Amino acid sequence: MKIKQVILRHLKLDLLEPFTTSFGTEYNRDFILVEAISDDGISGWAESVAMLDPLYNEETLKTNWHILEDYLIPIILKNEIKHPDEISEKYFTHIRGNYMAKAALEGAVWDLYAKKQGASLSNVLGGTKKKIEVGVSIGIKDSIDSTLDIIEARLGEGYKRFKLKIKPGWDVELIDKVRKVYPEIPLMADANSAYTLKDIDRLSALDDFNLMMIEQPLAYNDIIDHADLQSRLKTPICLDESIHSLEDARKAIKLGSCKIINIKIGRVGGLTESKKIHDLCLEHGIPLWCGGMLESGIGRAHNIAITSLPNFTLPGDTAASSLYWAEDITDPEVTVENGMISVPELPGIGYEPSMEKIKKYTIHSQTYHLSENVARNA
Numbered sequence: 001m002k003i004k005q006v007i008l009r010h011l012k013l014d015l016l017e018p019f020t021t022s023f024g025t026e027y028n029r030d031f032i033l034v035e036a037i038s039d040d041g042i043s044g045w046a047e048s049v050a051m052l053d054p055l056y057n058e059e060t061l062k063t064n065w066h067i068l069e070d071y072l073i074p075i076i077l078k079n080e081i082k083h084p085d086e087i088s089e090k091y092f093t094h095i096r097g098n099y100m101a102k103a104a105l106e107g108a109v110w111d112l113y114a115k116k117q118g119a120s121l122s123n124v125l126g127g128t129k130k131k132i133e134v135g136v137s138i139g140i141k142d143s144i145d146s147t148l149d150i151i152e153a154r155l156g157e158g159y160k161r162f163k164l165k166i167k168p169g170w171d172v173e174l175i176d177k178v179r180k181v182y183p184e185i186p187l188m189a190d191a192n193s194a195y196t197l198k199d200i201d202r203l204s205a206l207d208d209f210n211l212m213m214i215e216q217p218l219a220y221n222d223i224i225d226h227a228d229l230q231s232r233l234k235t236p237i238c239l240d241e242s243i244h245s246l247e248d249a250r251k252a253i254k255l256g257s258c259k260i261i262n263i264k265i266g267r268v269g270g271l272t273e274s275k276k277i278h279d280l281c282l283e284h285g286i287p288l289w290c291g292g293m294l295e296s297g298i299g300r301a302h303n304i305a306i307t308s309l310p311n312f313t314l315p316g317d318t319a320a321s322s323l324y325w326a327e328d329i330t331d332p333e334v335t336v337e338n339g340m341i342s343v344p345e346l347p348g349i350g351y352e353p354s355m356e357k358i359k360k361y362t363i364h365s366q367t368y369h370l371s372e373n374v375a376r377n378a
């Protein structure tokens with residue numbers, strides 16, 4: 001597969017509702033949309049999930065643009081890609097970190113590869129499910145009643161699990177009140193590293209609410225203290241931010257740092273690494289689910305495809321576009337029927353980018369061809 005052109009577009013979408021976590025509030029989403037075009041004119045699409053500010057991890061939209069423009073795109077333009085696995089296994093191995101930048105370009109090539117095979121992305125990834133169960137992620141709200149109203153509405157739409165963002169002071173009372181109203185619903189908490197081992201009493205108090213899991217309670221780059229905490233809680237710990245690679249997953253499993261892992265394609269450097277983590281976790285009886293990063297329909301499409309693999313046994317964050325955006329940039333938008341999404345069988349990601357809407361929300365774009373100076377960088 002020869003890629004003749006890559007187009008980077010900076011898009012900005014306004015969230016319908018502010019999204020607050022323990023590290024801040026998002027009112028809109030600036031992200032890089034990547035289009036990789038083959039020499040026979042087929043386009044593959046993916047998006048970078050890096051945020052404007054380095055609050056979730058150390059990557060940002062600007063760092064991603066730089067790494068894509070100056071390192072990753074020249075490599076892809078210069079080389080004949082026989083299979084997308086080569087990208088993370090051969091072509092990007094010498095570039096340290098920058099997982100979200102790598103995943104954005106690798107994902108576009110995976111979509112292109114699937115289209116050229118005439119197969120869905122789910123199919124070429126080894127997906128087995130025709131439908132996936134999804135849940136919702138509910139940010140920190142101004143009152144517990146607001147949270148209860150949102151749960152009621154989403155329950156009515158059939159969502160299969162409810163993730164509540166927590167932080168010290170918005171945790172035990174919140175979960176207690178939600179459990180009093182909804183004693184049985186599949187409920188989990190995501191702390192985004194808001195606690196330390198000194199908060200053991202507060203975290204132990206969460207142990208009595210039959211939560212499905214507590215996601216990333218401790219430091220974003222920790223595996224050791226999570227092992228200590230997991231030994232003191234009956235509730236499964238789920239790691240998100242701490243897992244950047246197959247190696248991290250192997251170490252977390254070996255140390256007993258978690259009983260569940262949230263895979264985000266961007267956080268682990270792409271679909272090939274996601275598949276490897278999936279296979280390792282399947283071998284060790286560690287269930288997976290696919291986390292969200294407030295993606296547009298393009299990123300959601302990739303999340304749907306990876307979630308179709310067999311060890312994604314827990315509902316993920318891939319909720320309907322309409323919960324996030326007044327309008328999404330794909331046709332169709334991602335819709336959820338009774339908490340389920342049908343896995344597209346069309347070639348590639350199965351959701352068509354809407355060029356009209358992409359143009360409407362594009363702030364800046366840049367097209368990259370193979371040129372003399374690009375070839376020199378690669």
Ligand SMILES: O=C(O)CCC(=O)C1=CC=C[C@@H](O)[C@@H]1C(=O)O
Nearest residue numbers: 021056137291292293294295317
């Ligand atoms: O996309 C979704 O609905 C999930 C959003 C979500 O929970 C997150 C998005 C971005 C960073 C984090 O704040 C958080 C997460 O940890 O998953």
Ligand SMILES: [Mg+2]
Nearest residue numbers: 190215216240
């Ligand atoms: Mg999380």
